[in-house]
Amino acid sequence: MDQHIQISPATEEIPSGGLGAYVRHLAAVNRIEHKPIPEDALADSFARLSGSGHESDEVEQLLLALSRAGVISRQTRFKLHVAYLNQPG
DSSP states (O other): OOOOOOOOTTTOOOOSSOHHHHHHHHHHHTTOOOOOOHHHHHHHHHHHHHTOOOOOOHHHHHHHHHHHTTSSOHHHHHHHHHHHHTSOO
16 A cells, blocks of 8 residues: 555645645645546537536646645645636736
8 A cells, every 4th residue: 555645634734835836746746647537528529518618637637636635634725726826917
């Protein structure tokens, strides 16, 4: 069984910047890669049909992969995702 460095939502401090690098580092340390599953194609279809025009980038995909692997909780994934999307630039 693989051992992961787990992030506790109660103690995790969300970085104020550089979230892309933070997420990439967390994934690298835990040897996590995004591996699409069939439900991802369905979610992409829903997004396309809704006209949102948003496609997940590498960081968003890694956040999902980290959550699926149990490295971060869904709550932490949500917090990181929101902070990532709200970063300037």
